[in-house]
Amino acid sequence: MHGTWDFTASASGNNRPAIRDVNIESHDFRVQQNPLGSVAINAALREKRLTVEAVVPRLNIVSKVQLPTNRPFAVQWRIAHGNPRSFTGWDWKQKTGSR
Numbered sequence: 001m002h003g004t005w006d007f008t009a010s011a012s013g014n015n016r017p018a019i020r021d022v023n024i025e026s027h028d029f030r031v032q033q034n035p036l037g038s039v040a041i042n043a044a045l046r047e048k049r050l051t052v053e054a055v056v057p058r059l060n061i062v063s064k065v066q067l068p069t070n071r072p073f074a075v076q077w078r079i080a081h082g083n084p085r086s087f088t089g090w091d092w093k094q095k096t097g098s099r
Helices: none
Strands: 004-013 019-031 034-046 049-056 063-067 074-081 093-095
Touching: none
Parallel strands: none
Antiparallel strands: 004 019, 019 034, 034 049, 049 063, 063 074, 074 093
């Protein structure tokens, strides 16, 4: 894997409710000499839910995972091929687990 990455992070408020964001982006990402182009990973913590989204526009792939930060740890995720910025009308796949 090879690429130059931009990293930004921000936080606001006190510990309750927590608001934190992390963004990682590459415009020249390669895997085994195969160019993937732009890749973006964004994570956002809002109150008691962590949302992580990954986008690879060249491959028309987007994935999104939502994780609660407390029990029962019901996880929701979506992986789609198509318009990488539109989740409209797509159903969530759900899985519940605990540690």
